[in-house]
Amino acid sequence: ARAVMDLTPHVMLAGRGAENFCYKHQLEFIDNPESYYVVPVGVSPEEMTQAELGHGTVGAVALDAEGRIAAATSTGGVFGKLEGRVGDTPLIGSGTWADEFVGASCTGLGEYFILAGGAQDVASRVRYQGADLQTAAAGLIKDVARLGGDGGVIAVSREGEVAFAWNSDGMKRAGFGPNQKIFSATF
Numbered sequence: 001a002r003a004v005m006d007l008t009p010h011v012m013l014a015g016r017g018a019e020n021f022c023y024k025h026q027l028e029f030i031d032n033p034e035s036y037y038v039v040p041v042g043v044s045p046e047e048m049t050q051a052e053l054g055h056g057t058v059g060a061v062a063l064d065a066e067g068r069i070a071a072a073t074s075t076g077g078v079f080g081k082l083e084g085r086v087g088d089t090p091l092i093g094s095g096t097w098a099d100e101f102v103g104a105s106c107t108g109l110g111e112y113f114i115l116a117g118g119a120q121d122v123a124s125r126v127r128y129q130g131a132d133l134q135t136a137a138a139g140l141i142k143d144v145a146r147l148g149g150d151g152g153v154i155a156v157s158r159e160g161e162v163a164f165a166w167n168s169d170g171m172k173r174a175g176f177g178p179n180q181k182i183f184s185a186t187f
Contacts, residue, residue, distance in 0.1 A: 003027060011092055059105025061156040069156060071096045071103035071119065078109065094118035101158055102126050102133065108144065108151015108168065116143040122155050133157045137165035
């Protein structure tokens with residue numbers, strides 16, 4: 001990802017083109033995926049192959065002192081997925097979004113966030129509908145639920161608002177802002 005950002009005018013490469021780009025720039029390949037990838041902490045090998053899709057994500061959204069917003073999403077991936085499955089995290093606007101107004105990061109089964117419009121939908125609700133950040137985040141999660149999914153979203157506005165919304169059993173989260181003390185919670 002860093003090489004694509006530094007060496008091209010593009011934001012994403014995929015498939016054979018991405019592979020050829022890596023060869024051209026002598027980027028390291030994983031020779032033995034079986035030894036490189038390990039079972040996540042707290043997950044048994046049996047859970048990795050179950051028919052029911054499990055998931056896990058770490059997301060962060062930040063507003064700096066100069067008013068710039070950044071968002072990041074690091075997926076734990078979906079257990080039991082088909083080879084070649086692409087979730088919301090690598091799709092710009094689905095799992096993660098940041099512009100000059102709002103940043104957001106999503107967690108949950110990515111297919112539902114893709115179909116619901118994802119993180120960028122939160123920003124659009126604020127920018128085009130004039131929704132407050134919490135209402136925008138809750139609106140995305142309502143759409144995810146309507147489609148049959150669950151998960152959550154964290155968001156920050158350029159005014160320093162912090163919002164969390166989820167429809168799962170819980171969502172680990174922490175935050176603070178100019179009008180909010182530092183806090184952390186799970187449920």
